[in-house]
Amino acid sequence: MKVDLFDFDLPPECIALRPVAPRDAAQMLVVRGDEPFADAIVRDLPGLLEPGDVLVFNDTRVIPAQLEGMRGEARIGATLHKRIDLRRWQAFIRNAKRLREGDRIEFGADVSAIAEARHSDGSFTLAFAGEEPVEVLLERAGRMPLPPYIAGKRPTDERDRADYQTMFASKDGAVAAPTAALHFTPDLMAALAARGVGTETLTLHVGAGTFLPVKAEDTDDHAMHAEWGSISPEAADRLNQARAGGGRVIAVGTTSLRLLESAADAEGTVQPFAGDTAIFITPGYRFRAVDGLMTNFHLPKSTLMMLVSALMGRERMMAAYAYAIAEGYRFYSYGDSSLLLPERKPC
Structure with a gap:
């Protein structure tokens, strides 16, 4: 596919230079199948999910790389x-x-x-x-490796050592944060548990190459950088059981999604995993392991823009991004969130 199909204009004032406080007060755009877009905030998440659903977080920790x-x-x-x-x-x-x-x-x-x-x-x-x-x-x-669209506008400071780290961060090795999980707080996690929403963690040490714009003119000519990840046998088993029981597996962040899809077999069963992945997801990809995605808003012509377009459809995501810009959503790593729920295919 032509990379230009994933381009859009973003006004500079839409780029968030600091996160909101508290973290779960960020806006969240809900994109559900073909339904009208819905405005929410992150702390509304429990009411948007069902008991038995499972959120999957990346527990990597950003190092000052x-x-x-x-x-x-x-x-x-x-x-x-x-x-x-x-x-x-x-x-x-x-x-x-x-x-x-x-x-x-x-x-x-x-x-x-x-x-x-x-x-x-x-x-x-x-x-x-x-x-x-x-x-x-x-x-x-x-220093903390803030993306250039932040670091180019202001110096990195001590606040970033906390702001650019999720509450799940426990395993050193990432050089970019799994930013979708920056929105979570202990209060939100308690509300999710009370709703009956499960949680699992995996580890993908995010590399800087993930967020680089694609320089090739065609997606076929782009080579992804490899990143190391792991999913324990116990976590894989619990995810498979949840899905077999009718629950949805919803990745928190594209990093969690890419590792889950890397670990899934042709039948959609998540296998234990430990090693490198360079998976590149573009429209036409058949998702096997996930039923939804919570993610921030991504760079034009990036592999992550292609990934969300593969999940929801390119035209649908381009319309969602145009809506988000018009409604004042904040973009990129310190920005707002989206909850992407495609139509669930019948078993």
């Missing part, structure tokens, strides 16, 4: 996006033309790394010096 350093007199920026092993990470590099294999980058605070190898996409493998865990080094020298 953005580094600023020097290679001699050259200023180098690095955004780590995928762990290779205990000492090495793959990183997108700013000012990469000034970096060669074998160069040392000094990031300050006694943190340095060797540019070990250049990849075909222009990224580098960085091998960090010393024996401290890389996560410890990042806490000392790194």
Whole structure:
């Protein structure tokens, strides 16, 4: 498909630079089958779901993966996006033309790394010096890796260390937040439990490549970056039981959805999973594991815009986004939410 089919104009004032407070006070656009769009807020979610439904959250934790350093007199920026092993990470590099294999980058605070190898996409493998865990080094020298549409408008600050982390974050490794879950609070979780809505967690360490605009003219020519994820046997079994009992599996965020679809077999049974996924979901994809999606509003021409179009239909999502812009919804990572519920196919 032509990538331009997923383009739209977004006024700059629609881009949220801070989250609302409390988190569950964000607006939520409900897109249900062919019904008229409905305006809600996130704390209305329990009343929009049914007992027996299951929400699936990503429990990855964002690490301060953005580094600023020097290679001699050259200023180098690095955004780590995928762990290779205990000492090495793959990183997108700013000012990469000034970096060669074998160069040392000094990031300050006694943190340095060797540019070990250049990849075909222009990224580098960085091998960090010393024996401290890389996560410890990042806490000392790194910044939260806010998306460029936020970081380009204001500096990252201490508020972002809390704001850009979900209440479920427990496993270090993401370099971008699973932003749909930023809207959840303990009070909302208690209300969901009282409604009889179940919850499960999985882990997908979100990489920065997920959110990059597609540069190819056709979706067939785009290569996804791989990300590591896992679903435990116990969680897979509970999800399959819930669906067999008539409950809906609703992914909270595109990261949860992509991992569930990666783990599902042809019959729609979710299998235990541990490994990389580079799944790329575009219109025409047959969903196997999920019945709905809660997600924020995405970038034009992004793989995530293609994913929601695959779930609900391209024209339907383009109309939903036009409605959201006209109604003043806030877009992107710190923005508002949407609840996407396609028509459920009869068994």
